[in-house]
Amino acid sequence: MRKPSIRSALRGEDQRLRLPFRLAWNETDRRLRAPIRIAIAFALFVVLAGAGNQFRPTLLAGDGALVQVVNMIGRHLPNAIGLSLAVILAALLIDRRRLADLGLSVDRGWWRGLIGGTALGGGITLLAVGGGIAFGYYEFAGVATPRDPLVWPLLAVGGAVFQLIFVVPEELFVRGYLITNVTEGLDGVPSVPRWLAAGVGVLAASGVFYLTHAAAKGPTVGLMMGSLSILLGLGYVLSGDLSVPVGIHFGFNFAGVLVGTNPQPASLLRTTSSTTVRESLALPIEAVAGRLVGALLGIAILVAWYLLVVGRLRVVADIARPTFRRAVTGETGDG
Numbered sequence: 001m002r003k004p005s006i007r008s009a010l011r012g013e014d015q016r017l018r019l020p021f022r023l024a025w026n027e028t029d030r031r032l033r034a035p036i037r038i039a040i041a042f043a044l045f046v047v048l049a050g051a052g053n054q055f056r057p058t059l060l061a062g063d064g065a066l067v068q069v070v071n072m073i074g075r076h077l078p079n080a081i082g083l084s085l086a087v088i089l090a091a092l093l094i095d096r097r098r099l100a101d102l103g104l105s106v107d108r109g110w111w112r113g114l115i116g117g118t119a120l121g122g123g124i125t126l127l128a129v130g131g132g133i134a135f136g137y138y139e140f141a142g143v144a145t146p147r148d149p150l151v152w153p154l155l156a157v158g159g160a161v162f163q164l165i166f167v168v169p170e171e172l173f174v175r176g177y178l179i180t181n182v183t184e185g186l187d188g189v190p191s192v193p194r195w196l197a198a199g200v201g202v203l204a205a206s207g208v209f210y211l212t213h214a215a216a217k218g219p220t221v222g223l224m225m226g227s228l229s230i231l232l233g234l235g236y237v238l239s240g241d242l243s244v245p246v247g248i249h250f251g252f253n254f255a256g257v258l259v260g261t262n263p264q265p266a267s268l269l270r271t272t273s274s275t276t277v278r279e280s281l282a283l284p285i286e287a288v289a290g291r292l293v294g295a296l297l298g299i300a301i302l303v304a305w306y307l308l309v310v311g312r313l314r315v316v317a318d319i320a321r322p323t324f325r326r327a328v329t330g331e332t333g334d335g
Helices: 005-012 033-051 063-092 108-135 152-185 194-217 219-237 243-259 283-307
Strands: 139-143 269-272
Touching: 005 269, 033 063, 033 152, 033 283, 063 152, 108 219, 108 269, 108 283, 152 219, 152 243, 194 219, 219 243, 219 283, 243 269, 243 283
Parallel strands: none
Antiparallel strands: 139 269
């Protein structure tokens, strides 16, 4: 008696995959379905970022300001590399897409979006701190001037690099990978409009942002970052690239360094508060509300910008249409 082949076990008489296998495998795109791809990406994130976090080298000996900045970067760089590697492997091998498909198509417009996003993110932090000083829940304790003024630009560059090694991998994973995959997967469902698919992706990314930041800095900071994540996600789905969310995220964080709410050697101001979320962060509960107000204003600014420049609000189609590294036959499927 002839034994059944693997092909006959997987496919029916019409040569289509049998139902259990179709739930996991997209034949048109020749890759796994979106939920499985996302689960694998999260597993890579946990394994590789966690492995990088175990290696925290001290690059320089001493306790000077520049030494502190270099060591701060060195201790966190392996973790950032692990996270970046997780996204790259997931995109290239599991998703079969190009990295440009995750918002990394860098051109002149990309840099304009980065600059504009940085200004917007920095403005949110400065608005919150200025309002905090005016309403009394922040106390301005003076100017923190370095002993050698010529050293400060190096400290500022180091502080900026430190923020970027976190911001870029986070945005690549949370906005570029997660929102893209959720949007693409739901966009293939006939009854789901693209704006709703993108909205679900933005909310999912915000949930991840809350969980990751709440684990490190407490639920109050997690709530703030999860809410701000809506602004970051909106910047991504309306622009189709990561320049706007990277800029907003970087500007938000780096402005906090400069004005002392996230104290580092490059901080120019000393800002204190009697109630802090965490000892290393001068961030009272009222400051969270101030930043959320800033985020709402940021959303209004983004919406006004795209209405004026583009003429309408729309989810960029490229987010829902993957560019495969190797051509596939037929139309793309439902994720």
